[in-house]
Amino acid sequence: MTGGGRSAAPAVDTVGVLLRTTPFGEADVIVALLTRDHGRISALARGARRSRRRFGGALGPLTVCRYALRPRTRGELWTLESAEVIADFTRLAADVAAFAHASYVIELARELCPPEVPEPEVLDLVIAAHESLAAVGARPAALRAFELQLLDALGSAPQLDACVGCGRADVLDAAGAVFDPGRGGAVCAGCAAASRGPAVRPLPPGARAYLRAARAVDHPRDAAPLDADADEAARVEHAQARDAVVAMLGHLLGRPLKTLEFIAKLQSAHRRGDVP
Ligand SMILES: [Zn+2]
Numbered sequence: 001m002t003g004g005g006r007s008a009a010p011a012v013d014t015v016g017v018l019l020r021t022t023p024f025g026e027a028d029v030i031v032a033l034l035t036r037d038h039g040r041i042s043a044l045a046r047g048a049r050r051s052r053r054r055f056g057g058a059l060g061p062l063t064v065c066r067y068a069l070r071p072r073t074r075g076e077l078w079t080l081e082s083a084e085v086i087a088d089f090t091r092l093a094a095d096v097a098a099f100a101h102a103s104y105v106i107e108l109a110r111e112l113c114p115p116e117v118p119e120p121e122v123l124d125l126v127i128a129a130h131e132s133l134a135a136v137g138a139r140p141a142a143l144r145a146f147e148l149q150l151l152d153a154l155g156s157a158p159q160l161d162a163c164v165g166c167g168r169a170d171v172l173d174a175a176g177a178v179f180d181p182g183r184g185g186a187v188c189a190g191c192a193a194a195s196r197g198p199a200v201r202p203l204p205p206g207a208r209a210y211l212r213a214a215r216a217v218d219h220p221r222d223a224a225p226l227d228a229d230a231d232e233a234a235r236v237e238h239a240q241a242r243d244a245v246v247a248m249l250g251h252l253l254g255r256p257l258k259t260l261e262f263i264a265k266l267q268s269a270h271r272r273g274d275v276p
């Protein structure tokens with residue numbers, strides 16, 4: 001190859017979302033993208049810090065974009081040639097809870113997707129989660145639907161329909177069932193003696209039913225009615241369901257998720273009446 005060292009590979013067009021931006025040098029930005037055709041990739045956006053016009057709103061959060069990318073050669077980064085916003089969810093930033101949920105959706109996709117493995121279903125779920133936030137706001141059941149369907153798409157879904165110990169489905173509604181992320185799902189009382197440790201949590205029938213219903217929806221927004229008219233007992237079960245999924249995610253990632261702490265703070269502020 002002669003000349004300026006630019007790769008001769010032709011640019012490719014693909015749809016995706018922005019996962020993270022990192023300033024690079026004085027003028028450039030490294031972007032982490034989740035793309036339909038190439039999975040999670042890192043690309044250099046030249047001049048993105050010097051000229052905001054070049055990429056417009058495409059390098060901000062809460063957008064779905066069409067990217068023109070030049071594939072990397074050897075160990076180098078991809079190059080982001082241009083980006084065009086094709087779906088704009090930036091109005092979600094005005095709602096602090098919706099913004100927190102959207103940030104969590106992006107963090108999960110960023111941390112769980114392996115690099116450069118096409119995951120079109122994961123991108124569709126991320127976009128659907130944004131659509132749900134725009135349609136029904138920040139709803140815990142919609143977030144459970146996203147989490148469980150994401151884990152399904154990535155082949156890491158917890159087993160909720162039968163005991164991971166004995167394989168029986170009819171024993172999970174008896175008292176004493178637990179959720180054990182290390183064993184991969186629900187464990188009946190009879191098999192629970194082998195489930196020990198801080199990540200093991202109670203999984204009463206109402207919590208398991210809530211998770212199974214959230215997982216089964218066609219679109220995350222369709223899970224929102226699962227939170228409606230919840231009395232105190234149901235709210236406790238929904239929190240147990242959330243804790244089970246969070247334990248599963250923590251087990252897979254080996255650490256807690258940053259944006260979850262923020263959501264938890266919002267929820268406790270809400271319960272105290274600080275947030276309308
Ligand atoms: Zn069992």
